[in-house]
Amino acid sequence: MPETTVNYPVTTPPNPRVESFKNVLKRLKKNKAAVVGGFLILFFVVVSIIGPFFTPFDPSEQNHVNKLAGPSAEHWFGTDHHGRDIFSRIIHGMSITLYIGFFSVLIGAVIGVLFGIVSGYFGGKMDAIIMRIMDVLLAFPGILLALGIVSVLGGSLNNVIISVGIFSVPAFARIVRGSTLSVRKLEYIDAVRALGASHFRIIFRHVLPNVMSPIIVQATLRMATAVLTASGLSFLGLGAQPPTPEWGAMLSDGRNYMWDAGHVAFFPGIAIVVVVLAFNIFGDGLRDALDPKMKS
Template sequence: MTDTTKTEAAPAGAAAEPATTANGEAAIPKITQWSEIRYRFMQNKLAVAGLFIVVFLFLIAIFGPYITPHDPYHQDLLQPLQKPSAEHWFGTDDLGRDLFSRVLAGTRIAMIVGFSSIALTCVIGVVLGALAGYFGKFVDTLIMRTADIFFAFPLLIGAIVIILVVGRGVLPVVISLALFSWATVARLLRSSILSVREMDYVNAARALGASNGRIIRKHILPNSMTAVMVYAAFNIGTAVVAVASLSFLGVGVSPEVPEWGNMLALGRGFIGVENHLWLFPSFAIVLTVLGFVFVGDGLRDALDPKLR
């Protein structure tokens, strides 16, 4: 009698690992967890559209200095407030600076601040959330009560206070946004770890003498990071809006820096007169936020085990 290996059929279009029977014959390919996640994500048309937007923004952020038709800092006082034209696609601002070049340059700042602030937020939140969820008791109480203190501060108000103390710039904005956002990540991860830490494979690792650090790193975090990944994807767009809001209020990056919030602050005084000053930066912000929201929504659906 010939032994065969039972395998699960993969959905059409999903990447699969080759499998063979015991006698070397080809068998139905077996799908892996990550290939199924990738397949479910790619089936979501809005998620794919969001991914294209994010990749497009990344390319602009990387290659923007090489494709801008004009120097975003160059002032031409002979051509202020020009309407969109073949020479200046988005027009010029009150100092004659090319608005199209400044919008492209603002993409780099938005990507740097968005990803850096969320990365720092996740590092702080994951470390503290893992400690709180795994050890519990006094450690849990101390970290969660500290998180409650940061929850009490509105994000923009807390960021403004930090920036006024340390000064304006990209780095202070990144630090301030992360400082008042880590509590959400810590609480999300803690709630996931509370259900994972009592699983049989975690108890087996303890029984085999694995250290607490190894258990957290190898067994608990990989099975608890879904909510954090979705949060990160959604909130990169939130960070982009936050830095634009801070600059709009006059406490973000320096006014001469080509940043979308600075452009909106300038265009505020020309609403109804020179609408191109605020229209194009606003569209850039909306497009960026939509891209990351679509990606986050697709990740949430793809990573949800109930849907799989």
């Protein structure tokens, strides 16, 4: 009898990383507040990119004839004490605010993660030295430390980014150190080390990918702190300099007209509140979604 060949379907095993990402996304979707925060952040990013090309007025154009005008069909958010359109300035200032937040958090994350992972992996005297430096930085309130740094460097947009980035370093370093201490005790790390892998390979190939979850959550939450701190520095006159349409500086200008033209301070203040709230609620939802205890 002729032999018959049976072809069984070949099934590809699911990628663990893809499945893990799907599970995180599924849990994140269940958190309605986090979804709203995520959409708001996406909206802010899109507006900061394309919004400046469609604003009705030049953010620096002065019109003293129409100064301190209230909200109207022509000027949606009114005008400031120089007659500049507040809506156009807020749209242009959104890109500045997100620019400060992103790059200051990036600086803090890169330096903090490097210090934290080296401290947690090697331990000993190196761990003690790095953590004592972080303790010194943590001894100062965040806004006070940033204020001291930017006072030394001088008031400018780039110096604000540097100062906020430096005061963000200890938070990343301590979180990454704690996660690294747990990961380095796992058996597969000992196996990789026994096979002759270098410290560099172990750290960046095996340890770092396993501590990314707390880094991502901390970066998201830190964005809100960075935006708030940068706005505070600009409010004190140590951040973006006039006529840059930075929200903190706009809020500082509007405080002199709180009773006569409250809209001058109201709209920049609301913009800061909404952005900070969006990053906070999205970061909280992301933290819950990435929590290993919630995995099924």
